[in-house]
Amino acid sequence: MKIRPSLKIRFIVSMILLASAVAIFFSVLTLDSFFQGMDRGQAQTMRAFADVEGVEDGQPLDVMGYHISERWQDIPLEVKEAFDNRPVKDFRVEKSDVGGGWFSPPEKVYFVMKTMNKNGEVRYISKSLVMIDGFDGKQIGRRMQHLFAVAIVAVGVIAVFTSILFLLIKRVAGPVELLRDWAKSLDEDSLKNPVPDFQYAELNTLAEIIKGSLGSVQESVEREHQFLAHASHELRTPISVIRANTELLVKLYEKEQGTKKQFEVVERIDRAGRTMTNLTETLLWLSRDDSNLPVSGRVNLKQMIDELVEELAYLLKNKPVKLEVITTEHSLLVAEIPCRIVLANLIRNAFQHTVDGKVTLTQHENTVSVINSSSFISAESASLGFGLGLSLTKKLANRYGWQYSDSSDETSYKVLIVL
Known part of the structure; x- marks a missing residue:
């Protein structure tokens, strides 16, 4: 048995997919905005540390976790290994991630910037952030609680959205189903009644169109029945005359010994008369009411x-x-x-x-x-x-x-x- 597509189900699935796509899009956008904001914050901080005094050739400084040096060679080894080449463009933060995946943060993140201080001297500023440093049991528990809370919020949001969607569909689909039931129940008597109010102008217009179309069909059927009945009744009299006169002709030709050709003509007329009688009777029975x-x-x-x-x-x-x-x-x-x-x-x-x-x-x-x-x-x-x-x-x-x-x-x- 072929399963027919349902407009209601298709609308529900489409809306849920649309909501999921929007949620994923904004989640990705939020994550991207978070990382861009973090990078811009790092850039502003690094530019501020470029003016720290006391940095000389071969004598870098560490200030609040930021490494400031005059030469690229003085940058910490692990930072240099994280980048393929030294920064070329000034005032731009370079970033390198180590470890991590789609659903887990990186283990370490390295930042480096080539900039200049207020005296026009080149400065290389770097910083390394440790994102994962050996979770203990309490940290893992807190992380699981956080993920569980996120899942609860996500399920709750989906449940609220689905409930609102079903209420909306019920409000819209209810009049549509009433229109369907009304159209299925239409007959000769109900077509004479006014069209009910289906709440929406589009549905009321559609109902008027349905009523008008069925009314035209009903009128055509009634005209056909009337034509069949009237035509059949009107044909009965001339057919009876033809049949009676044909039988009279046969008797006259038999009495007066008519020619063979004359008999053939009379027989042909008689056959046509019988055919017309049969068709007329059939039309009469077809035009009768089912109730009769x-x-x-x-x-x-x-x-x-x-x-x-x-x-x-x-x-x-x-x-x-x-x-x-x-x-x-x-x-x-x-x-x-x-x-x-x-x-x-x-x-x-x-x-x-x-x-x-x-x-x-x-x-x-x-x-x-x-x-x-x-x-x-x-x-x-x-x-x-x-x-x-x-x-x-x-x-x-x-x-x-x-x-x-x-x-x-x-x-x-x-x-x-x-x-």
Whole structure:
């Protein structure tokens, strides 16, 4: 199962990472500022000691831990070893660290400066600081206490920041979740109600857009239902007239011995009339309200299929088509008229499209399959609109919760429906 990203979690993680990055940045900046301040303090002190009197060639002085000499050779050996070369630039503090690491201070720090006194004489001033000089048990304990206190402060700051973050998210995410729940609960009736207040102008605007969009869709659906219902009802009368007059024409031509061509024309009109009747009935049922769907009744599926095959057998008349019908006795609770419409459409589609070849109709319990195999599809069959009929049949089956599937290749078409 694919885990969908959460906006809330992503925001929380982003804010925590941002806060951590800011904390690390300012910690590094503070540490760097501390060392720069220490270096500047050393520079000021060293410049002050440059004016100490009594320093001569070969006779350096030590004053308050600072070594003052006239020559580089008179600098203490450990200081000279800490630097690769003597200082070249005047009045600049050179620093060298010994030992230490990322999470521990250096063992020793050496400072040296080349400067001049008020008389313009060169002076080399150096100082060595011992940062770690053998911790005893008490010193280690104090250091651990200090680290523990730092950790407690860090955890406390993170906890306070996270609490504030969650309060902020709750205040912002609450209206968003209310908007989500409101949008999910929208239906035909609730769309008529005014939009609730979601505290923020952006969310209220979004709610208005959602309501407007769903309202437009609802209006389109209602117009479609009305059109289907009105069109189907209006078509019933002319279709009935066509069917009645077609049957009258057939009887007149049979009585007066009409030509074969005339019979073919009348039969074609009759087939078109039957097709229109079937599609009209399908449209009527699709336009009905779900609340007005008929109650299921006991239907003999084998008997219904046999009746439909007999009624539609005229579509295979004078065609080199082999019909195979395999049915078994089975009755089930189902809406009879929609069931008859769906099965009639499927059988009609197979009979009409099969010009030569074979049609296999199989029914086992509540499962019906129709397979028609033909070398080519008749242009006349396609012009009768059975693509629309099959599409409407699929929608009608889905509406009643019947499992519908179809597949095809170059010479055959198979439909399977489970009622």
